[in-house]
Amino acid sequence: MGILRLSHVDVRVPDLDLATAYYTEVMGLLEVERTDSAVYLKCWDEVDHHSLKLVYAPRVGLERISFKVEHDDDLAELESRIEAYGFPVRRASRGEEVGQGESIRFDTPSGQEMELVREVDKVGGVLPRLNPPPMPMGLPGIAPPRMDHVLVTAEEVGEATKFYREVLGFRLTEQLLDGNGHQIGVWMERSHSPHDLAVVSGPNGGLHHFAFWLDDWDHVRRAADILAYNGVQIDVGPTRHGITRGNTIYFFDPLGTRNEVFTGGYRPDPDFPTITWTEDNIGKAIFYYEGDLNERFMKVHT
Amino acid sequence: MGILRLSHVEVRVPDLELATAYYCEVLGLIETAREPERVFLKCWDEHEHHSLILRYAPTYGLDHLGFKLQDADDLDRYERSVEKYGLAVTRMARGEVAPGHGEAIRFTSPTGHLVELVHGMEKVGNLLPLTNPPPRPQGLVGIAPPRLDHVFVTAEDVDEGTRFFREALGFRLTEQVLADDGARLAAWLEVSHTPHDIALITGPNGGLHHFAFWLDDWNEVRAAADTLAYHGVPIDVAPTRHGATRGFTCYFFDPAGNRNEVFTGGYWVDPDQEPVTWTEAEMGRAIFYYEGVVNQRFLTVHT
Numbered sequence: 001m002g003i004l005r006l007s008h009v010d011v012r013v014p015d016l017d018l019a020t021a022y023y024t025e026v027m028g029l030l031e032v033e034r035t036d037s038a039v040y041l042k043c044w045d046e047v048d049h050h051s052l053k054l055v056y057a058p059r060v061g062l063e064r065i066s067f068k069v070e071h072d073d074d075l076a077e078l079e080s081r082i083e084a085y086g087f088p089v090r091r092a093s094r095g096e097e098v099g100q101g102e103s104i105r106f107d108t109p110s111g112q113e114m115e116l117v118r119e120v121d122k123v124g125g126v127l128p129r130l131n132p133p134p135m136p137m138g139l140p141g142i143a144p145p146r147m148d149h150v151l152v153t154a155e156e157v158g159e160a161t162k163f164y165r166e167v168l169g170f171r172l173t174e175q176l177l178d179g180n181g182h183q184i185g186v187w188m189e190r191s192h193s194p195h196d197l198a199v200v201s202g203p204n205g206g207l208h209h210f211a212f213w214l215d216d217w218d219h220v221r222r223a224a225d226i227l228a229y230n231g232v233q234i235d236v237g238p239t240r241h242g243i244t245r246g247n248t249i250y251f252f253d254p255l256g257t258r259n260e261v262f263t264g265g266y267r268p269d270p271d272f273p274t275i276t277w278t279e280d281n282i283g284k285a286i287f288y289y290e291g292d293l294n295e296r297f298m299k300v301h302t
Numbered sequence: 303m304g305i306l307r308l309s310h311v312e313v314r315v316p317d318l319e320l321a322t323a324y325y326c327e328v329l330g331l332i333e334t335a336r337e338p339e340r341v342f343l344k345c346w347d348e349h350e351h352h353s354l355i356l357r358y359a360p361t362y363g364l365d366h367l368g369f370k371l372q373d374a375d376d377l378d379r380y381e382r383s384v385e386k387y388g389l390a391v392t393r394m395a396r397g398e399v400a401p402g403h404g405e406a407i408r409f410t411s412p413t414g415h416l417v418e419l420v421h422g423m424e425k426v427g428n429l430l431p432l433t434n435p436p437p438r439p440q441g442l443v444g445i446a447p448p449r450l451d452h453v454f455v456t457a458e459d460v461d462e463g464t465r466f467f468r469e470a471l472g473f474r475l476t477e478q479v480l481a482d483d484g485a486r487l488a489a490w491l492e493v494s495h496t497p498h499d500i501a502l503i504t505g506p507n508g509g510l511h512h513f514a515f516w517l518d519d520w521n522e523v524r525a526a527a528d529t530l531a532y533h534g535v536p537i538d539v540a541p542t543r544h545g546a547t548r549g550f551t552c553y554f555f556d557p558a559g560n561r562n563e564v565f566t567g568g569y570w571v572d573p574d575q576e577p578v579t580w581t582e583a584e585m586g587r588a589i590f591y592y593e594g595v596v597n598q599r600f601l602t603v604h605t
Contacts, residue, residue, distance in 0.1 A: 001303060004572065004573070005570070005572075045569060047572075047575070047576075068572075070573060129576055129577070129578050129579060130578075130579050130580075130581070131545075131579075131580055131581060131584040131587070131588070132545070132578055133545070133591075134543060134544075134545060134548035134591055135548070145569065146570060191495065191570075192494065192495065213570075215519075215567060216518075216519035216520055216521070216566075216567075217519055217521070218519070218520070218521065240437060241437075242434070242435070242436070242437060245437035245438070263519075264518060264519075266347060266448065267307075267449065267494075269306055269307070269349075269370070269372075270306070270372055271425075272349070273349070273425075273427075273432055274432070275432050275433070275435055276432060276433045276434075277433070277434055278433065278434060281434040284434070285434070288436075288437060
């Protein structure tokens with residue numbers, strides 16, 4: 001009931017062919033569908049139509065974040081809650097977006113456009129449902145099994161968090177507080193993982209990164225080999241987060257959008273007690289081994 | 303709302319001291335309470351009072367298994383759905399089952415297992431602070447899994463058991479092994495979006511095949527095997543991979559003869575995911591993907 005997990009991230013790219021080549025050959029996603037102005041991609045273990053949409057646009061940036069809800073009546077219920085909170089909601093009918101049914105769309109207090117969708121076309125995973133091997137052979141690139149989470153920026157993290165928790169039902173797993181006790185970073189979940197959505201201080205509407213799941217630390221190490229081989233600019237890692245306990249690498253796609261590969265973490269129950277990080281520990285909170293943030297990680301977003 | 307995950311298992315052991323020493327020093331669990339005939343244990347990253355209860359008894363085997371409920375009113379809801387299925391339900395007050403235990407309902411499933419649904423177990427915290435915590439504690443002993451993961455039991459009629467867990471308790475089927483005549487030989491069921499919280503395999507009613515602890519990755523499974531071998535623990539199946547669940551695994555026996563597993567891997571499960579089916583001819587690969595065959599002990603030994 002309610003939001004289940006991240007469904008897809010839609011990002012703007014000024015060079016659709018270059019971005020598609022990177023996401024299919026280096027990241028190892030599968031191209032599902034293509035129109036004149038957009039390419040739809042999925043990870044190998046995902047059965048839904050797409051988890052990443054590349055949209056042609058003159059400038060990079062986030063077009064929309066889409067979360068999947070569990071039940072048919074979740075859309076109507078969340079629609080009325082969002083409207084009651086004072087945000088207009090628009091219905092997008094089936095056919096307005098490739099590969100999915102009716103959805104609701106709205107702007108969040110942190111300035112991103114968000115979508116909630118129930119019905120997504122099933123295109124199937126790469127494996128058969130009868131006697132499947134545990135993984136397919138011959139996948140190129142990093143080949144993550146699935147999309148994991150998204151991290152966005154907001155001018156008022158506290159205000160955005162209130163909306164995500166009270167209206168959309170996200171649960172706060174971890175928070176980073178400044179010296180005055182104000183939230184400057186929050187990690188929230190619906191899927192019993194450390195985070196499906198995180199928000200850090202920055203301009204409204206910004207995208208810090210979106211992340212793909214990998215199965216373990218060894219897969220993270222191999223991902224670094226593949227990134228370096230292909231000349232992809234690595235931002236940070238491989239290393240470990242204090243927050244989420246995840247193992248990670250950050251890097252940039254050819255157009256400058258930050259990607260992450262992520263594994264690890266823990267399984268929070270809905271009554272999980274929120275973990276708090278203080279600003280004087282921000283280095284360890286973000287990069288546990290280094291204990292320090294690089295300037296680029298703090299400043300660069302799209 | 304509903305069943306969240308496996309909460310705990312209670313197993314019988316004829317030597318409480320020996321079993322406690324094994325689960326604390328080799329498995330690396332933490333003792334949270336003790337009675338003359340029972341010892342309560344938890345894994346380091348678990349917040350609740352216990353996930354494993356050892357009970358003194360002349361023989362080994364499963365006393366009961368418990369699932370965690372999200373909300374207090376789930377107790378009433380499942381009491382009704384289980385009674386509607388035709389089973390008698392017993393209500394247990396807070397603390398009646400055990401120290402630190404929540405309010406619970408109990409019933410015997412059609413597979414012959416005593417099943418409990420519990421809400422509100424006492425929180426004792428994991429081993430980390432809630433402010434600026436390191437990602438793991440130092441100085442843990444033994445294998446030190448962060449949490450209990452799933453339980454695997456035997457049933458004469460796997461099909462009927464599967465129907466009960468799906469219809470009365472809302473579990474979802476992720477994988478199954480079907481015999482050539484269509485009979486369901488094994489079923490994997492979940493509520494936590496993982497490949498399984500409970501699984502059933504053909505065998506006597508009320509039997510325990512194993513219960514499993516989560517490890518973070520394959521390298522931890524290998525390190526667990528080192529720890530087990532060092533302590534002379536009988537390893538049933540050395541580190542390998544499952545076809546069903548795609549998990550990485552190692553099976554071994556506690557000193558009483560109850561089978562344990564360490565497990566990692568798997569996949570995320572949406573509630574509307576279509577189940578994976580294994581045919582009888584491929585059962586070897588379903589259970590042990592690398593070997594392609596199941597050893598006789600794995601099929602016949604349970605407690």
